Amino acid sequence: MTVILSMFTIMMLTLLIMMMIMLISKKSMMELQKMSPFECGFNPMSNKRLPFSIHFFMIAIIFLIFDVEIVIIMPMISTMKLSMIKYWSTTSMSFILMLLMGLYYEWFNGLLNWTK
Template sequence: MLQNYFPILLFVVVGLLVGVGPIFLGWILSTSRPDAEKLSPYECGFEAFEDARMKFDVRYYLIAILFIIFDLETAFLLPWGVALKDLGMPGLITMVVFLIELVVGFVYLWKKGALEWE
């Protein structure tokens, strides 16, 4: 009966070793020297605060949304470039229209000052 469940057991053991092993190995081998620079916030640029209702600058979120929009543009360009032979001229025209729309949006945002951080 153990022979039937051996592949499942092996899969679970290997999964645990791959998932937990590097964490445990890093904890064993690493040195811990915390200082003020290592413990400071670095992701969003804001210092830690106590009140959860503190207002954030809207420009941070605007830049993040704009990054996502223009990042998705490149996500559409890769499959289009791979399939361009099969799509032919209609596919080329469609992507040119898409790129023109994005460029017009980018110029509009630039002129409105949405990309200025100050």
Template sequence: MFMIITNFNFNKSLLLNEYFGVLILLIFSIFLAILILFLSYILVLQKPDLEKLSSYECGFEPYEDARHKFDIKFYIVAVLFIIFDLEAIFLFPWSISLSNLDILGFWSMIDFIFELGVGFVYVWQMNVLEWD
């Protein structure tokens, strides 16, 4: 019975020592977020007008007819950015673990980079990135 109580106090002390810094950081970050929110509301001049209060729909007027034609180049460039950005993220772990990879891992990534380059050249040749 004495061993269980001693062990419990040891675990409680260990828990307090390990996570006390995390608790302080959490309390400080919540306090700082509330302080910044409060000060930004108090210190800024509130002058709303019709233009500031209107919704913004990617450069289009939000209250027009939904059946009008619009240019989709903005959306194409956004999708291409997301695709190439996500594909570029795979380069970082590969470059870090390059010394631990075998020949198959190396050539698989070289193939991936080649396909990424072919896709970029195709997008460039189709003039998708040009804003006429």
């Protein structure tokens, strides 16, 4: 009997709180602008297919490449004392060689030229 009474009390409290929230938080049409999302100064109701500059995309990709590079190189430096120098130097040199090859590829294809 007490379980049913407590469940009923909880349900009534929940309903009461929900009704109070609905009464207090009435949204008017004047607040419609406040409810719309604001995306970096762009009007969200305008054309969705605006021209996108590839330069910003390339900056983001290059940033991610160098960010991952730092995440991989930093543990290499700290494990240099713990591992065998022969294997460590082979691994680190091959990693740096791959990064330099990627940088050369970007440079050769003109991806680092910001003005065309």
